[in-house]
Amino acid sequence: MTVAHPYLAEPLPRAFAHRGWHVGELANMENSLPAFRQAVAEGYRYIETDVHATSDGVVVVHHDASLDRTTDGTGPIARQSWNTVRRAKVGGKAGVSRLEDVLEELPGAFFNVDVKAGAAVEPFVRALRRTNAFDRVAAASFSDARLARLRKLAGPRLITSLGPRSAAVLWANGWLPFLRPGFLSRGVMAQVPLRQGPMTIVDRAFLRAATRAGIEVHTWTIDDKEQMRALLDLGVHGIVTDRPDLLRELLIERGAWQPGAGGQHGDAVS
Numbered sequence: 001m002t003v004a005h006p007y008l009a010e011p012l013p014r015a016f017a018h019r020g021w022h023v024g025e026l027a028n029m030e031n032s033l034p035a036f037r038q039a040v041a042e043g044y045r046y047i048e049t050d051v052h053a054t055s056d057g058v059v060v061v062h063h064d065a066s067l068d069r070t071t072d073g074t075g076p077i078a079r080q081s082w083n084t085v086r087r088a089k090v091g092g093k094a095g096v097s098r099l100e101d102v103l104e105e106l107p108g109a110f111f112n113v114d115v116k117a118g119a120a121v122e123p124f125v126r127a128l129r130r131t132n133a134f135d136r137v138a139a140a141s142f143s144d145a146r147l148a149r150l151r152k153l154a155g156p157r158l159i160t161s162l163g164p165r166s167a168a169v170l171w172a173n174g175w176l177p178f179l180r181p182g183f184l185s186r187g188v189m190a191q192v193p194l195r196q197g198p199m200t201i202v203d204r205a206f207l208r209a210a211t212r213a214g215i216e217v218h219t220w221t222i223d224d225k226e227q228m229r230a231l232l233d234l235g236v237h238g239i240v241t242d243r244p245d246l247l248r249e250l251l252i253e254r255g256a257w258q259p260g261a262g263g264q265h266g267d268a269v270s
Contacts, residue, residue, distance in 0.1 A: 006135040011258045014238030015247050017044045028091035031061050043259030048112045053120035058082035059099040059127045103131045114140045125153045162187035174205030191218045207235050
């Protein structure tokens with residue numbers, strides 16, 4: 001890889017705790033500060049999460065547009081003030097967190113942040129500026145237009161994943177190598193599922209095209225240990241998982257586990 005950015009300076013492969021460590025006692029605590037703290041305590045350097053913005057422009061860590069599924073609150077986040085949203089408890093236990101609070105609480109962690117709504121774009125960039133977190137945050141989105149806005153507002157300090165159209169071009173480049181990688185929009189990571197319907201996305205051709213373009217491939221959301229093994233053997237650069245315990249176990253077996261400074265499992269690596 002040729003991209004010189006602190007986010008990508010850590011050793012490969014990249015292990016992402018999807019929405020934090022929400023297994024075992026924390027099973028109902030996805031995207032909560034306790035789940036993020038536990039991921040770091042378990043040795044994870046990279047955490048995947050999501051953000052929305054409240055009606056008064058506060059960026060909160062939450063996957064769904066509404067509070068209903070994971071908290072004791074109700075209703076769309078975008079239609080409620082921070083003063084209301086903050087009262088909702090994830091899993092009935094921990095309050096919904098502001099992105100800034102999470103970044104300040106865990107200064108050694110890298111975050112992959114899916115910006116879920118257009119209204120969150122500008123507040124998200126402002127939050128990164130206030131916390132000076134550009135070196136440890138990467139932005140993702142299922143919207144190419146949203147990613148373009150993020151890049152325009154934040155400038156080159158913010159690295160991003162490829163949007164859906166760019167990922168499709170990268171996939172096509174694996175089978176039609178005469179396409180120029182420069183045709184891709186800016187983005188340094190292809191964060192994609194293994195399959196999309198009947199179509200396999202991540203295969204040797206896709207990885208070859210990514211290598212030619214200088215792009216890392218991160219596969220989500222992989223929760224089966226043998227599938228993780230097969231993808232690592234194939235050469236993916238990162239795996240996003242809801243079973244960070246299994247991914248860590250596999251990486252330790254392979255001698256590839258590189259725990260962060262907060263990890264309690266660093267002595268497991270021979």
